[in-house]
Amino acid sequence: MLRVALYARYSSDQQREASIEDQLRLCRIYAEKQGWVVAESYYDRAVSGASLIRTGIQALLADALRDRFQVVLAEALDRISRDQEDVADVFKRMAFAGVKIITLPEGEITHLHVGLKGTMNASSSRTSRTRPGAACAAASRRARPAAASATAMMW
DSSP states (O other), X not given: OOEEEEEEEOOTTTSOTTHHHHHHHHHHHHXXXXXXXXXXXXXXXXXXXXXXXXXXXXXXXXHHHTTOOSEEEESOHHHHOSSHHHHHHHHHHHHHTTXXXXXXXTEEOOHHHHHHHHHHHHHXXXXXXXXXXXXXXXXXXXXXXXXXXXXXXXX
């Protein structure tokens, strides 16, 4: 029977504490439908996906090398990492250990997913860090001198 490791993560600024349990529950349901045995659950609470310096992901990587499971199952690829290089690194390490990565929306992750989704996740991460209010204020400041000179020209 296939042994599977579940991985879940949430970042403190965008999700709630129960998100870990929700992600693990969805993964358990999927694993049960596949007839897989859940060997272990790994998670990182209130930690950004922009870095691999996370205790849960580090334990997952170490246990993959110990042959504790054949599949890593996560709700989505961005739960593993939002950084394109880190997604590629995890994918490469798992492949070296003979472990497949499967996510609920994509299924088995391939090199194509790593390239495309990794880029999209990295872009999404950068966008979510941008403060819309600050961007609007900066745009407003840039627009004021032009508006002021147009008004001066009218007089």
